[in-house]
Amino acid sequence: MKFAIALYSPAHAPSSRRALLFARAVLAAGHEIVRLFFYQDGVHSASANIVTPQDELDVPAQWRDFVTNNQLDGVVCIAAALRRGVLNGEEAERYSRPAANLYAPWELSGLGQLHDSVQAADRLICFGGP
């Protein structure tokens, strides 16, 4: 089965961890993830600037490794990201901001990518709230 996974919660929210566990389970069961789409506060999970205390689970790093190791399509909504200060080099330059905090494997793109994944997937699974 083809899954699209959308995440709306920040890295420190339990639902971000649930989304990650679900995504791992999807692949472990032999299914496909057509795209991960980070929207609303979910864009924070793609920030390279989150520093997690040493004795806590580093959710942003786990997401990054998960996407990289499985060569997944990890899309961060550009409008939601700009609003929340999550910028790649190109956007930091465009808006004259002093630093970027979004790098590969993440890609900034528009809501069309969410609709595209809705069309491509058998199931859209969303994780939001606490």
Add this chain to the structure above:
Amino acid sequence: MAKSLLIISRQSPWSGPSAREALDIALAGGAFDLPLGMLFLDDGVLQLLPSQSASLLQQKDITANLQALSMFGVEDLFACHTSLAERGMLPNELSIEPLHVLRDQEIAALIDRYDQVITL
């Protein structure tokens, strides 16, 4: 055939960017001519109140954008009867039309009818 998507908007227009961001999903999908519906549920029905003074909160009023949904091809708009009643709102005094006001059971059937559902 394109998969249909129901967007459920559950946040008030003044409680952060959720209402705006649910609307953006609808507008983006309308631009691609996708079969979309939008349901206003819980505090989301507060987006339908007419004569809002968003500027008093130094916020932007999204009423005009909501009213533009049908122009963008999103014509299947729904509101929850129970949510309206709980907030003392009358179905005939809302800022958007045409809007279908649905009872709880009809909402269950509505969600069932769509291929995919997004709740914000």
